[in-house]
Amino acid sequence: xxxxxxxxxxxxxxxxxxxxxxxxxxxxxxxxxxxxxxxxxxxxxxxxxxxxxxxxxxxxxxxxxxxxxxxxxxxxxxxxxxxxxxxxxxxxxxxxxxxxxxxxxxxxxxxxxxxxxxxxxxxxxxxxxxxxxxxxxxxxxxxxxxxxxxxxxxxxxxxxxxxxxxxxxxxxxxxxxxxxxxxxxxxxxxxxxxxxxxxxxxxxxxxxxxxxxxxxxxxxxxxxxxxxxxxxxxxxxxxxxxxxxxxxxxxxxxxxxxxxxxxxxxxxxxxxxxxxxxxxxxxxxxxxxxxxxxxxxxxxxxxxxxxxxxxxxxxxxxxxxxxxxxxxxxxxxxxxxxxxxxxx
Amino acid sequence: xxxxxxxxxxxxxxxxxxxxxxxxxxxxxxxxxxxxxxxxxxxxxxxxxxxxxxxxxxxxxxxxxxxxxxxxxxxxxxxxxxxxxxxxxxxxxxxxxxxxxxxxxxxxxxxxxxxxxxxxxxxxxxxxxxxxxxxxxxxxxxxxxxxxxxxxxxxxxxxxxxxxxxxxxxxxxxxxxxxxxxxxxxxxxxxxxxxxxxxxxxxxxxxxxxxxxxxxxxxxxxxxxxxxxxxxxxxxxxxxxxxxxxxxxxxxxxxxxxxxxxxxxxxxxxxxxxxxxxxxxxxxxxxxxxxxxxxxxxxxxxxxxxxxxxxxxxxxxxxxxxxxxxxxxxxxxxxxxxxxxxxxxxxxxxxxxxxxxxxxxxxxxxxxxxxxxxxxxxxxxxxxxxxxxxxxxxxxxxxxxxxxxxxxxxxxxxxxxxxxxxxxxxxxxxxxxxxxxxxxxxxxxxxxxxxxxxxxxxxxxxxxxxxxxxxxxxxxxxxxxxxxxxxxxxxxxxxxxxxxxxxxxxxxxxxxxxxxxxxxxxxxxxxxxxxxxxxxxxxxxxxxxxxxxxxxxxxxxxxxxxxxxxxxxxxxxxxxxxxxxxxxxxxxxxxxxxxxxxxxxxxxx
Numbered sequence: 001x002x003x004x005x006x007x008x009x010x011x012x013x014x015x016x017x018x019x020x021x022x023x024x025x026x027x028x029x030x031x032x033x034x035x036x037x038x039x040x041x042x043x044x045x046x047x048x049x050x051x052x053x054x055x056x057x058x059x060x061x062x063x064x065x066x067x068x069x070x071x072x073x074x075x076x077x078x079x080x081x082x083x084x085x086x087x088x089x090x091x092x093x094x095x096x097x098x099x100x101x102x103x104x105x106x107x108x109x110x111x112x113x114x115x116x117x118x119x120x121x122x123x124x125x126x127x128x129x130x131x132x133x134x135x136x137x138x139x140x141x142x143x144x145x146x147x148x149x150x151x152x153x154x155x156x157x158x159x160x161x162x163x164x165x166x167x168x169x170x171x172x173x174x175x176x177x178x179x180x181x182x183x184x185x186x187x188x189x190x191x192x193x194x195x196x197x198x199x200x201x202x203x204x205x206x207x208x209x210x211x212x213x214x215x216x217x218x219x220x221x222x223x224x225x226x227x228x229x230x231x232x233x234x235x236x237x238x239x240x241x242x243x244x245x246x247x248x249x250x251x252x253x254x255x256x257x258x259x260x261x262x263x264x265x266x267x268x269x270x271x272x273x274x275x276x277x278x279x280x281x282x283x284x285x286x287x288x289x290x291x292x293x294x295x296x297x298x299x300x301x302x303x304x305x306x307x308x309x310x311x312x313x314x315x316x317x318x319x320x321x322x323x324x325x326x327x328x329x330x331x332x333x334x335x336x337x338x339x340x341x342x343x344x
Numbered sequence: 345x346x347x348x349x350x351x352x353x354x355x356x357x358x359x360x361x362x363x364x365x366x367x368x369x370x371x372x373x374x375x376x377x378x379x380x381x382x383x384x385x386x387x388x389x390x391x392x393x394x395x396x397x398x399x400x401x402x403x404x405x406x407x408x409x410x411x412x413x414x415x416x417x418x419x420x421x422x423x424x425x426x427x428x429x430x431x432x433x434x435x436x437x438x439x440x441x442x443x444x445x446x447x448x449x450x451x452x453x454x455x456x457x458x459x460x461x462x463x464x465x466x467x468x469x470x471x472x473x474x475x476x477x478x479x480x481x482x483x484x485x486x487x488x489x490x491x492x493x494x495x496x497x498x499x500x501x502x503x504x505x506x507x508x509x510x511x512x513x514x515x516x517x518x519x520x521x522x523x524x525x526x527x528x529x530x531x532x533x534x535x536x537x538x539x540x541x542x543x544x545x546x547x548x549x550x551x552x553x554x555x556x557x558x559x560x561x562x563x564x565x566x567x568x569x570x571x572x573x574x575x576x577x578x579x580x581x582x583x584x585x586x587x588x589x590x591x592x593x594x595x596x597x598x599x600x601x602x603x604x605x606x607x608x609x610x611x612x613x614x615x616x617x618x619x620x621x622x623x624x625x626x627x628x629x630x631x632x633x634x635x636x637x638x639x640x641x642x643x644x645x646x647x648x649x650x651x652x653x654x655x656x657x658x659x660x661x662x663x664x665x666x667x668x669x670x671x672x673x674x675x676x677x678x679x680x681x682x683x684x685x686x687x688x689x690x691x692x693x694x695x696x697x698x699x700x701x702x703x704x705x706x707x708x709x710x711x712x713x714x715x716x717x718x719x720x721x722x723x724x725x726x727x728x729x730x731x732x733x734x735x736x737x738x739x740x741x742x743x744x745x746x747x748x749x750x751x752x753x754x755x756x757x758x759x760x761x762x763x764x765x766x767x768x769x770x771x772x773x774x775x776x777x778x779x780x781x782x783x784x785x786x787x788x789x790x791x792x793x794x795x796x797x798x799x800x801x802x803x804x805x806x807x808x809x810x811x812x813x814x815x816x817x818x819x820x821x822x823x824x825x826x827x828x829x830x831x832x833x834x835x836x837x838x839x840x841x842x843x844x845x846x847x848x849x850x851x852x853x854x855x856x857x858x859x860x861x862x863x864x865x866x867x868x869x870x871x872x873x874x875x876x877x878x879x880x881x882x883x884x885x886x887x888x889x890x891x892x893x894x895x896x897x898x899x900x901x902x903x904x905x906x907x908x909x910x911x912x913x914x915x916x917x918x919x920x921x922x923x924x925x926x927x928x929x930x931x932x933x934x935x936x937x938x939x940x941x942x943x944x945x946x947x948x949x
Contacts, residue, residue, distance in 0.1 A: 097833055098832060098833065100832055100834065100835070101830050101832070102737075102829075102830070103737040103828070103829045103830045104734055104735065104737060105733055105734040105735075105736065105737050105738040105739045105740060105799070105801070106734070106739050106740065107730070107734065107740050108740040108741060108742045110742050111730075111740060111742065115727075118723075122718050124709070125712050125715045125718055126718055127716070127718035127719070127720060128718075128720050128723055132814075132816050133745075133805055133807070133816060134762070134807060134814045134816060149572065149573055149576050150394075150572075152394045152395065154394075155394065159764050159765075159766060159767070160764070160765040160766055161762060161763075161764065161765065161814065162765070165814060167745075167764075185714045185715055187710075187715055187718075193745060193805070195745065197766065197768065199768065200768075205744070206744070206746070206768055206772070207744055207745045207746070215710055217710065217711075217714070219645070220710055221645065221646060221647065221648035221708075222646060222647045222648060222649075222697065222702075222705050223647075223648035223649075223705055223706045223707055223708045224648075224708060224709065224710040226702075226705060226706070226707040226708075227706075227707040227708040227709045227710070228709060228710065230707050231709065244703070245702040245703060246370050246371060246373060246375065246702065247371075247372060247373025247694070247697075247698045247702065248373065248393070249373070249393030249394065249395060249396075251395075254688075254690045254691060254693075254694050255646075255690075255693065255694035255697045255698070256393075256694070257702055258375075279377075289646060289690070291690070292688065292690055306645070306646065330742065331742060331743060331744050332789070333741040333742070333743065333786040333789065333790075333800075334789065334790065334793065335739060335790045335793075335795055335798070336793070338739055338740070338741070339739065
């Protein structure tokens with residue numbers, strides 16, 4: 001019994017030494033034959049020796065021998081794996097493993113757009129102004145030339161807080177607040193959240209982001225309005241985008257104009273396009289020359305100064321640009337949606 | 345509003361291809377929002393602006409097209425078979441409130457056979473998507489869609505006392521309306537009454553008591569002008585909308601009322617009725633045409649374009665304006681009464697621009713002289729803060745502004761939640777007092793959809809009442825939970841903990857150069873007990889930080905530990921950050937020294 005144990009131990013040491021010396025796949029095959037061959041391998045030889053042992057000794061020795069056999073098998077597999085991979089010069093590490101990435105937070109698409117739009121206007125000398133979301137009737141309507149009890153007030157549903165206080169339906173009240181405080185030249189944009197009482201659906205959310213702008217100075221003309229907004233559209237949608245102007249309506253501008261963008265999704269080619277509904281144009285900007293009555297309301301002489309104002313819906317522009325079909329997606333904040341903007 | 349292209353041809357000899365017609369209408373601001381073809385020809389859906397009631401009929405649209413193409417409007421003189429009986433012997437009309445009803449015209453047609461309308465009339469109404477009723481009702485509808493003047497037909501024999509009184513309703517007075525149902529009126533409603541009772545809610549809807557029925561023989565057609573205020577009052581009060589009210593709300597041409605009445609009379613006599621002689625026309629204070637001065641130099645100043653004088657004169661004339669040349673380069677323009685939108689010079693300049701074409705106006709950039717450099721320190725700080733958060737692995741979210749009442753609890757007992765008087769639903773009946781609730785919703789949404797962990801921030805406004813003032817704050821909210829960062833073959837992601845979030849707060853304040861920052865233990869209902877710090881900048885509390893209260897998290901069906909922080913950015917940004925000071929670098933390499941301190945175990949760090 002003692003003898004066979006010594007033999008097993010000796011064989012293990014011998015194998016480990018042989019394995020260490022094996023340098024090629026051929027060497028490995030030779031080792032496999034030498035140790036594991038069914039007919040004349042070393043292992044088989046020792047199994048044959050077991051037959052001579054007593055029934056009490058057999059199980060223990062058998063176990064040891066099987067362990068050795070498993071050890072040899074394992075080692076051969078490992079060696080095979082090692083010898084089978086092409087060697088990397090100067091290294092033993094697999095460089096094709098993925099690198100260690102960093103988890104960066106993703107900006108929200110509405111914020112990306114707001115920032116991009118702001119940047120275009122900052123380049124043209126506009127400064128950014130903010131104002132309260134809770135406004136009173138005067139700033140939201142009256143000062144902007146919406147007469148009391150006039151149907152133009154029905155253009156949007158209004159959320160009321162008290163008889164006088166309401167949630168602003170546009171950011172134009174900020175224009176009034178600035179004109180009250182500051183004399184021309186004025187060149188501002190007013191990004192912010194606005195509220196309109198509408199049942200939420202794929203194109204409406206009761207609160208969304210708007211960005212409006214105002215320019216007041218001596219001698220501001222409709223040509224300045226066109227030039228500024230065309231520059232903006234080109235900067236945002238690139239040179240190749242097509243747009244058109246048509247008369248629009250707003251109580252606080254006269255003349256008023258609307259800018260339509262050639263549908264970026266279908267290019268006006270699809271009758272069943274889900275963005276332009278086959279019209280080929282998407283309403284993107286509303287603008288106009290500041291109404292003289294608005295100037296009078298803030299004690300600016302309309303004979304001396306003129307100006308233009310404009311407004312756009314940030315959510316809508318983001319939808320059109322990214323091909324988002326449902327406005328509510330922006331407020332769902334599903335990370336599988338948001339994380340895609342990491343690369344924007 | 346639906347426009348039937350063939351109908352326009354009643355007024356102008358229109359000979360342009362359909363694509364040009366759509367383009368023309370778009371170009372002058374009557375946006376075509378839909379186009380359909382059916383057995384009645386081409387039907388356009390147009391969206392006139394709310395200040396243009398004159399184009400709420402085919403005639404008005406035709407007038408605009410005539411001005412583009414240099415066409416004249418065709419005259420439309422119906423023949424009238426008048427009987428001998430003068431109309432004012434048959435009916436007595438009185439206006440008791442001539443401010444609310446500046447004009448009331450009426451004709452009476454006798455011996456009318458109430459029957460289905462002739463085919464041509466039925467076709468027109470069907471093309472508009474209406475169901476023809478009978479010849480009398482159909483004629484009133486036809487005139488409305490043709491001329492934008494709403495008419496109303498009464499069963500003459502059911503007008504009690506042969507009297508029509510336009511007056512304010514008496515308190516509690518009732519009227520059964522055509523669509524069924526009874527309205528209880530108040531003195532802010534204007535009614536058409538006979539000597540007993542109201543027979544119509546003026547300008548909105550008729551009553552059943554004097555309505556046209558199968559046995560009606562004699563008909564009175566009303567063609568009146570009502571002030572928008574009682575119309576709007578009625579619409580709001582009773583929640584109804586009718587084609588007539590839609591037009592009165594915006595303003596109906598005061599001069600056209602008799603003409604509309606005579607068109608209706610002429611049509612009904614062609615169908616066999618006989619008109620009584622003459623017309624009732626009560627018009628106590630005739631409206632004078634407005635005159636507006638249009639200066640040539642002003643056109644140039646506003647449009648930066650030389651528009652030819654001849655073009656201006658011709659276009660305005662075709663639109664119905666009368667021009668007389670004025671000294672010093674300009675015109676005295678007399679405005680037709682149907683153009684309620686033209687009150688000032690600038691309104692006329694818009695007319696010139698519309699027809700000249702916005703595309704022909706040049707484009708230039710306004711000069712920059714005199715402008716202050718555009719710089720907003722607050723915006724810079726916010727951008728910097730966002731960058732810092734993105735680097736820390738926080739994803740940005742934007743949530744809605746509304747919340748439900750049970751969710752919101754203000755920070756201080758002095759503050760109260762702001763309720764919306766007319767919310768969309770109970771779930772969105774108040775304004776948010778914290779951005780954390782929205783972030784918890786986002787956490788729940790994403791953890792339920794396979795996210796192993798979340799780290800989110802939102803910069804948004806929150807509102808509450810304080811001392812009866814509506815207060816608005818800009819707030820930064822942060823939440824983290826679960827596994828953070830990216831798992832790879834070497835590193836397992838860390839699980840979020842308190843110090844993770846605290847580190848992020850410290851980072852932001854450090855990056856923005858806010859010093860000194862300190863933290864103090866405190867209690868707060870939104871956080872777990874003994875797991876909340878207040879964040880102080882220069883000794884003033886600007887936010888809180890800690891483990892969010894379990895029952896709060898459970899109300900969002902969150903079972904995980906959630907760490908949250910909320911900073912008041914309005915208060916923070918009002919503070920001055922430390923100036924950026926660049927320290928000179930010491931020439932010698934740094935040396936590390938070990939220092940050991942001995943202290944009691946219960947001293948806080």
